[in-house]
Amino acid sequence: MKYENMADKPIGIFDSGVGGLTVLKEIHARLPAESTIYMGDTARVPYGIRSAETVIKYSLENSSFLVEKGIKLLIIACNTASAVSLNIIRNTFKIPVLGVIEPGAKAAAQATKNGLVGVIGTEATIKSGAYGRTIRSLDPRIKVIERSCPLFVPLVEEGWLDNEVVEMVAQRYLTEMKLYNIDTLVLGCTHYPLLKKVIKKVMGDDVVLIDSAIEKAKNVAKILTTSGLLKTLETPVHRKYYVTDCPDRFQEIGKRFMLDSLEDITKIEIASLEEKAMALKNACGCGGV
Amino acid sequence: MKYENMADKPIGIFDSGVGGLTVLKEIHARLPAESTIYMGDTARVPYGIRSAETVIKYSLENSSFLVEKGIKLLIIACNTASAVSLNIIRNTFKIPVLGVIEPGAKAAAQATKNGLVGVIGTEATIKSGAYGRTIRSLDPRIKVIERSCPLFVPLVEEGWLDNEVVEMVAQRYLTEMKLYNIDTLVLGCTHYPLLKKVIKKVMGDDVVLIDSAIEKAKNVAKILTTSGLLKTLETPVHRKYYVTDCPDRFQEIGKRFMLDSLEDITKIEIASLEEKAMALKNACGCGGV
Numbered sequence: 001m002k003y004e005n006m007a008d009k010p011i012g013i014f015d016s017g018v019g020g021l022t023v024l025k026e027i028h029a030r031l032p033a034e035s036t037i038y039m040g041d042t043a044r045v046p047y048g049i050r051s052a053e054t055v056i057k058y059s060l061e062n063s064s065f066l067v068e069k070g071i072k073l074l075i076i077a078c079n080t081a082s083a084v085s086l087n088i089i090r091n092t093f094k095i096p097v098l099g100v101i102e103p104g105a106k107a108a109a110q111a112t113k114n115g116l117v118g119v120i121g122t123e124a125t126i127k128s129g130a131y132g133r134t135i136r137s138l139d140p141r142i143k144v145i146e147r148s149c150p151l152f153v154p155l156v157e158e159g160w161l162d163n164e165v166v167e168m169v170a171q172r173y174l175t176e177m178k179l180y181n182i183d184t185l186v187l188g189c190t191h192y193p194l195l196k197k198v199i200k201k202v203m204g205d206d207v208v209l210i211d212s213a214i215e216k217a218k219n220v221a222k223i224l225t226t227s228g229l230l231k232t233l234e235t236p237v238h239r240k241y242y243v244t245d246c247p248d249r250f251q252e253i254g255k256r257f258m259l260d261s262l263e264d265i266t267k268i269e270i271a272s273l274e275e276k277a278m279a280l281k282n283a284c285g286c287g288g289v
Numbered sequence: 290m291k292y293e294n295m296a297d298k299p300i301g302i303f304d305s306g307v308g309g310l311t312v313l314k315e316i317h318a319r320l321p322a323e324s325t326i327y328m329g330d331t332a333r334v335p336y337g338i339r340s341a342e343t344v345i346k347y348s349l350e351n352s353s354f355l356v357e358k359g360i361k362l363l364i365i366a367c368n369t370a371s372a373v374s375l376n377i378i379r380n381t382f383k384i385p386v387l388g389v390i391e392p393g394a395k396a397a398a399q400a401t402k403n404g405l406v407g408v409i410g411t412e413a414t415i416k417s418g419a420y421g422r423t424i425r426s427l428d429p430r431i432k433v434i435e436r437s438c439p440l441f442v443p444l445v446e447e448g449w450l451d452n453e454v455v456e457m458v459a460q461r462y463l464t465e466m467k468l469y470n471i472d473t474l475v476l477g478c479t480h481y482p483l484l485k486k487v488i489k490k491v492m493g494d495d496v497v498l499i500d501s502a503i504e505k506a507k508n509v510a511k512i513l514t515t516s517g518l519l520k521t522l523e524t525p526v527h528r529k530y531y532v533t534d535c536p537d538r539f540q541e542i543g544k545r546f547m548l549d550s551l552e553d554i555t556k557i558e559i560a561s562l563e564e565k566a567m568a569l570k571n572a573c574g575c576g577g578v
Contacts, residue, residue: 044332050534151440154442155440158440160440165457245339246339246343
């Protein structure tokens with residue numbers, strides 16, 4: 001598609017699967033005039049159990065695909081991919097690239113009163129230490145307690161959002177956070193906002209939950225405004241989805257995240273993703289991982 | 290490695306991740322003289338949530354890798370991969386190829402007295418209907434009740450094998466099986482034997498559990514004996530592991546399956562797997578999916 005001007009171009013968002021739809025939903029709510037292209041790597045989901053090296057490879061392939069579609073801004077909606085590949089992707093492409101770690105970390109640093117912040121996420125996100133590092137760089141006095149919660153993603157994908165099983169799992173995972181008496185908890189995975197009710201119940205009303213999807217959407221609105229790239233409602237709005245596997249499953253589980261049905265889903269081949277990334281690597285000598 | 294004769298060659302086994310180690314463990318126990326090469330596709334695990342098309346592509350790539358290592362027999366340890374790709378792999382390679390569905394189905398058909406058999410597995414295995422089809426082909430009078438249990442794999446990988454969470458999840462998944470009054474239950478996923486204790490507790494002592502790993506190992510022993518391919522203990526035994534990602538994680542979780550530490554683990558690149566499969570496709574015009 002050809003665009004008249006830069007502001008009309010779509011925002012590109014990728015995630016390992018459906019999780020990033022929590023970010024997309026907030027962007028649609030705050031920026032209804034923007035066109036968006038969402039790409040879910042459902043043939044290789046989940047990223048949270050993989051090595052940094054593998055997540056970087058997959059992230060570069062997804063980014064190349066979206067950049068080639070002519071996006072004006074790239075959002076890495078996946079916390080794991082943001083934690084390990086943001087800098088490499090920023091150095092590889094010319095358009096602005098935003099992760100989900102920074103806005104979440106900033107909101108947490110601003111919210112805490114007792115200087116005790118908890119962060120929950122996938123194994124890979126927690127292992128990367130990215131949230132702790134970013135929060136401490138904003139305020140070195142803050143103590144950050146990090147914990148991976150591997151069963152939260154499968155529970156959300158199963159559609160179990162607030163039954164007794166989820167509550168028991170949350171109790172087990174969050175005991176340590178409660179013992180540390182944290183006053184702020186970062187939901188460091190795009191699936192976790194769907195478990196807010198249970199997490200709130202376990203942690204108590206006094207603990208502030210930081211939803212990285214909401215923080216991200218606020219951040220995007222700010223950047224587009226200051227850079228003059230905000231689209232108006234006068235030009236048509238397109239909302240397009242690409243997945244690497246199982247479009248039907250994506251549509252079904254995606255409804256839980258968007259609270260709305262998803263139209264215009266196209267399946268793309270992993271092999272074509274790899275070719276695009278390779279072509280880019282050969283052309284500019286960048287992203288050489 | 291060069292082999293003096295066919296019987297000295299190793300048995301090749303692949304799985305989407307660590308799950309197939311339940312099969313390998315039984316093979317080591319029954320056939321201690323055999324050399325084995327195990328390949329776990331940990332960069333693309335789990336297969337159970339993917340489309341048949343994607344699982345077939347991954348399975349062909351894994352098989353090509355193992356066949357090139359000079360194996361005498363190929364075992365598809367993953368139930369999902371067996372369910373959707375066994376025939377294509379059999380038609381692609383010249384060595385004997387064994388899946389896990391047939392021996393499990395056969396054991397179930399022999400075990401049931403009331404003709405009511407339950408099968409549990411991943412979403413993709415259950416969706417394929419492979420167990421039901423195979424069991425009914427052996428005895429059309431048998432009624433088969435199939436149910437996917439998506440949280441069982443993540444629970445095993447988290448190391449939660451018999452706590453109250455697992456029991457509650459098992460209660461929810463198996464209610465229907467109990468209502469149907471089945472007398473035989475096939476554990477149609479290589480992870481599930483680790484949950485035997487809980488499944489037994491929920492289903493009651495009267496229900497026979499069919500462990501596809503044990504049935505598979507019996508089957509391999511029989512085939513090697515009748516074909517004269519049984520190796521003796523006189524030649525050295527090699528036990529080698531390959532993974533596509535996270536060798537450390539494989540070693541750690543693998544211990545739960547093997548009850549022993551895993552030595553000699555090598556990481557291989559997905560790109561090299563794809564190249565081998567492509568070379569094979571070009572050379573023989575087979576596996577063209």
